[in-house]
Amino acid sequence: MRQTAIRNAFEAFLKRRALKLTTQRRRIFDRAFETHEHFSAERLYRWLVDEPGTRVSRATVYRTLGLLVEGEFMHSLDAGRGELVYEHTAGHQHHDHMVCLSCGKIEEFVDPMIEELQLAACVRKGFELVDHDLRLLGYCKACRRTRSAMGTPAADETARAATPEEAPSAGE
Amino acid sequence: MRQTAIRNAFEAFLKRRALKLTTQRRRIFDRAFETHEHFSAERLYRWLVDEPGTRVSRATVYRTLGLLVEGEFMHSLDAGRGELVYEHTAGHQHHDHMVCLSCGKIEEFVDPMIEELQLAACVRKGFELVDHDLRLLGYCKACRRTRSAMGTPAADETARAATPEEAPSAGE
DNA sequence: GTCGTTGCAAAGCATTTGCAAGACT
DNA sequence: AGTCTTGCAAATGCTTTGCAACGAC
Numbered sequence: 001m002r003q004t005a006i007r008n009a010f011e012a013f014l015k016r017r018a019l020k021l022t023t024q025r026r027r028i029f030d031r032a033f034e035t036h037e038h039f040s041a042e043r044l045y046r047w048l049v050d051e052p053g054t055r056v057s058r059a060t061v062y063r064t065l066g067l068l069v070e071g072e073f074m075h076s077l078d079a080g081r082g083e084l085v086y087e088h089t090a091g092h093q094h095h096d097h098m099v100c101l102s103c104g105k106i107e108e109f110v111d112p113m114i115e116e117l118q119l120a121a122c123v124r125k126g127f128e129l130v131d132h133d134l135r136l137l138g139y140c141k142a143c144r145r146t147r148s149a150m151g152t153p154a155a156d157e158t159a160r161a162a163t164p165e166e167a168p169s170a171g172e
Numbered sequence: 173m174r175q176t177a178i179r180n181a182f183e184a185f186l187k188r189r190a191l192k193l194t195t196q197r198r199r200i201f202d203r204a205f206e207t208h209e210h211f212s213a214e215r216l217y218r219w220l221v222d223e224p225g226t227r228v229s230r231a232t233v234y235r236t237l238g239l240l241v242e243g244e245f246m247h248s249l250d251a252g253r254g255e256l257v258y259e260h261t262a263g264h265q266h267h268d269h270m271v272c273l274s275c276g277k278i279e280e281f282v283d284p285m286i287e288e289l290q291l292a293a294c295v296r297k298g299f300e301l302v303d304h305d306l307r308l309l310g311y312c313k314a315c316r317r318t319r320s321a322m323g324t325p326a327a328d329e330t331a332r333a334a335t336p337e338e339a340p341s342a343g344e
Numbered sequence: 345g346t347c348g349t350t351g352c353a354a355a356g357c358a359t360t361t362g363c364a365a366g367a368c369t
Numbered sequence: 370a371g372t373c374t375t376g377c378a379a380a381t382g383c384t385t386t387g388c389a390a391c392g393a394c
Binding site: 078098100101107109111113114117118121122124125126127128129130131132133134135136137138139140141144 | 250270272273279281283285286289290293294296297298299300301302303304305306307308309310311312313316
């Protein structure tokens, strides 16, 4: 399995922090890396509960996830719902997200030019860039289709401020 | 007062939604627009409590803030701490943010080129862009200075989650 | 054996909501 | 007068934490 390298990195990380490699941590780590999609802490917890293996508590899932983020093995992102979603930072280096306001799906994309411009903007402001988070909110291809098929003119307002009935203009 | 225009827009918005212009809503609106910085719901609530005027409950602050966001009078953004911060959308159209991981300060910036590239990326993916949120995380000029003066090495990951206990034996 | 860890349940937080009293239009 | 609103407090939903039992090193 090609996960050996990353697992070793994790074990090294634990060792460096004088933390122990417990059964739970291993299971959480493995399950999290097994998934190449975004998941919430709760989702991961459910997987661990439903699938066979050592019992793991929700608290430990949260704790370990936090550890993984600290160790840069995972990245967390707020997709707008009340919970954080996680994704591992294994192969793919960095990417930004398109979050569908309708189905919640998260697509990834990268644009080197955008990254570069961000850096340039930081230099201009004397800001030391550590990380960034770019989320494009809208409707994915599938939902667009559905919406137009349903004759939805523009999102219903419950979907956020997608279509306020006006745009206040301030005199400035 | 030059807030008349925007206040009128707010009143018009309420009218259109068959909502009433209550003393509380007016006070919340005014106080929120009086501030040209980012603030949390709690902060706004504190201001309203501390400053003289009609009593306003926390619940109403939240409710009204939600209204203001729906009406596009305010914009909310998750600055990484557990709470949303708000900013009015009066004159300045749209901008992105640089959030200082050390002092929490939020600087604004705009880069038309980035905006354009975002749109292009969406077109490529068949994604209908509604809104976006770009946050650059790092250290502001002031904090950079402080940090380097203190001999703080490059950004360590513990800075984000407000984890009080530092990694003691990590690589320093 | 020693600490770090776990699980549980309770606690925390920011935010939301049910409901009865109260205030705009 | 009739609704929309408010305030309160309880509820929510995600996440964190205290603590005693437990397990890795």
